[in-house]
Amino acid sequence: MSILRKQPNVVIIGAGMAGISAARRLVDAGFRNVLILEAADRIGGRIHTVSFGDGNYPVELGANWIHAPNAQNSTFQIAEAIGALQPYRIYNSMSSRFLREDGVEIRREIIKEAFHIFNRVQDKVYRTIINERTKHNRIITLEPLLCEYLEKELQNVKADGSYIQDMQKALKAMMNFRRCYEGDELDRITWEKPEEEYNITEGGEVHIPGGYCQILNHIMKLIPKKSLMLKKEVVEILWNSEITEIKTRDGSTFKADHVIVTSSIGYLKKHHETLFNPKLPQINIDVLTSLELGRVNKIFLEFDQPILAPTYHSVAFTWDDTTIENIQNDWYKRIFGFEQIFTKNNTLLGWIAGDAAEYMETLSNDEIGKICAELLRKFLGNRNIPNPKAVLVSRWCSNPYVLGAYFHQTKRMIPGEQVIFSEPITTPSGGPVILFAGEALSNCCTHGARDSGIQQAERLIDLYMKKNIDGTF
Template sequence: MYVRKQPKVVIIGAGIAGISAARRLVDAEFKDVIILEAANRIGGRIHTVKFGDGDMPIEMGANWIHGPTVQNSTFQVAETIGALQPYRINNRMSARFMREDGTEIRREIVKEAVHIYNKVMDDVYRTLPRERIKNSRIVTMAPLIYECLDKEVKKLEQNEDYIEDMKRVLNAMLNYSRFHEGEELEKVTWEKDIEEYNVPDGGDVHIPGGYVQILNHLMKTVPKESLILQTEVVNINWENCENEQLKIKTKNGTTFTADHVIVTSSIGYLKKHCETLFKPLLPEIKIEVLNSMALGRVDKIFLEFDTAVLAPTYSSVAFAWDDTTIGGDSSKWYKRIFGFDQIFTKNKTILGWISGDGAEYMETLSDEEIGKTCVQLLRQFLGNKDIPNAKAVLVSRWCSNPFVLGSYFYQTKTMIPGEQKILSEPLTTTSGKPVVMFAGEALTNCCTHGARDSGIQQAEKVIDLYQGKSLEAKL
């Protein structure tokens, strides 16, 4: 009779999925847990940094907790550690919608336009699944949205000026949907009513002191020596793992061994490297699912000024463009900017949102050029030529980040709803032991709490294998 030794578990990626998996294993008294992180920091697409006036940080990546309810595991942690003070729920529709000539669109027009837009989006979410079933065709959101908006506007019995302003607000809302969905709407198809994509109700809550507080709390019980930064994994050899440990090779030449590996790399990274990352290759069905998934393109633009630019008059301004068409003209990248928000913990620092083709092209420009263009836009849309140049500019570049290659998951035309479950199923030995597992936000939904939950779920598969009877001696 012998007692099986505790397994060695290697977690690839120190985002919230990987950290949550490690925390769950450590809490279950697993002693041999290692996290390998390619970057020089923890967090993945959670990236809290110091920037701008005041002491509070800003978020380069994940910005809110979506759905502040007890069903949201991330919200539970934030509430437990007191990270939500001062508590603030984001209200996107409180924005002031500004014309290109620097004047503001009347609130009654904005209110009606937003009402129409929300109605159309609800109809589109319901129509997409029916289109699949009824007509055996896959459609993206764009044509349905454009068609439905056009019909609604034609119903209005208003003068030409009212209609033109209505169209401007709707153009702004299209940019809102592009950064909300994470991509150009011509690429996105969505089956919102299936379980994987449901987000808890309650709005979007901002964490004043930064998402990093949640990461640091989860890491408290994880031994410091368990985290190894700047260590990119280039190959996971799960061949002959029935009787041998897996071998994990890194770019710096180090090799680790493990009984189980939990992979939390982004979908963008897995898509690019899947043919070299695994030996033997992933099963063909997993590669097909992986190739059908995608990360969108969303970035942030932070501008700090010597004096307040938006506050106290504006909490948020939306750019109500006459036309948001970019086409193949990359010089019009700025037309994908929805607008700018006053960061509520700061007075002189604002945040702009950009998505899709505009975001990817913007990443090729210098911070100086981006800042200069954005200040020109603010002067134009706010009708104030005296707005000074930005004191400092900080821009996210998630599309070109080699360890991420995108922002957040969206459903493509080639993806079958729910098939990410196929990717989340572990690679097993012939006896059925899970040896390579997958976790991340795209395997559950596009939120940090989904990523956290998936990391915990994969850790629990390992725990279930070794607790109870699994820890008993084999005869």
């Protein structure tokens, strides 16, 4: 692209996937005055690759895999081009061995039938939730529909009592997995996507063995170092004139023609009243109130020797009862299970979601490790399993710059809210001053965030290309 006749100042708030992708697209298009302000001391946001456990490969505290790795997925394209996918592994949660509380494994034929039932029900819920909403004239969340449809399916299973009981346990475990996948308690979550968007994209879910940091570093490669400033927490955006001012906690002030805000939904929900001056339009505030950043965390356990291999590679916990009467006593019932990280021998990864994921952050790593070791002893039927030698736990809910895991819609839903939120906020003259980007605009915390950042960058590129062609500048 030719050099722009006018070089606008573009400030991007947040150096997560959306922010750095927007910056890269602008730089590639010839924008020279691009600045990223990041509150933390690192790039990545909810992508955080760290060293832990045995072996040379890292682990991911945040984003863990590429959803639907195919030619249409921009993140997968980068990972493939830079050779980041070796050794290659497609993730399949339902390959887990499902264990009861008495240490007995549920027979594989029961798990296979339960898996097919759960998939049918899940597919039906996603495809009919909008119709159910219309029928009942109220917002319907996932959990009541899932429970209703699963109960109907179970009535059609022809088997003895013990078979049904084991199947019910397996289905409860699958509900725990769904909580982790959707990002919160299922009675808090709804969606408004049309039926065709629920088609499962081919490709599964693929791990990046060397870490998502490789994708971040590749995107940053051509962004000038001066264009990134870390430890710059933005505290106020004054946008009521043609030139916007951005103030940071350390007293710095930056001027911008356009601001791309990529902060998490959780951060915006908490700070929007003081962050924007004047306040955001009411429709944007209403959408922020409606959207939610879910709660998901990871638990990494390192031992001196393999705990699951060679008999198991991953195990799912099938609780007799997943009801949580008291979060302090029962939080661990939201752990789906543990898997041996495929690039390591002695390190396990567990997932937990919802209220329990948030409560767990109040506990020490040592407490969490001891409880998880006791769960492994119980479900594996092996009292000789030691406590882990090291424990690492993500704490996304209490991270002050994130305040959650990944977004979902709620029963406060405003129809079309994602489209509403993706529209720029303009000055009286009509110029786009504030643009929002992030996973909330595209239903995915990794490649979706990247794509939304690029889309907002494209808006600015199109604007200035048109001005160049029209001879405005």
